[in-house]
Amino acid sequence: MTTAIEPAWLRAARAKLGTREAPGKANSPTIMGWIKRLGTKVLGTIVNDDATPWCGTFVAICMAEAGLPAAPIAVRAKAWATWGLPIAPRLGCVLVFAREGGGHVGFYIGEDDTRFYVLGGNQGDKVSIAPIAKNRMVASRWPVSVPVTTKAVQMTSAAAASSNEA
8 A cells, every 4th residue: 555645765665566586596687777776886885696685775776766865885784774863663764673694674664563564675585565573673764854754553464474584
């Protein structure tokens, strides 16, 4: 469901739902296009394939499409933990999570008692909505230059929480 109150970057993210990595050694032309468009100046490193964790790349391309800056070294999920301003989780905010082997970053679209529902890239090798345990969150951030116009969204679901988005 897209609504008029959604921030521009969240609308950009929803438009990418279902985008997938290419199987095997091939690379998704869409994801590689995001990488090329953002470049090493934004991503902070050279990225040559869609097998490199790309959740930070996904958040960066959505922010770029909304005319907003990315975190320094945007390809790294945990770099988003100090980007923007801290805020209580609300529709469209950037959520950063700890996970074995690194971190994960995506956009808040709702929550239930124990999980956040996150629209993110590289969740099961695609752009999807995944429930992630609240106790894994390390940061909730909002763009510095954008007035806060959204609030928390309560949801219910029987889906199991994701334990590793890589």
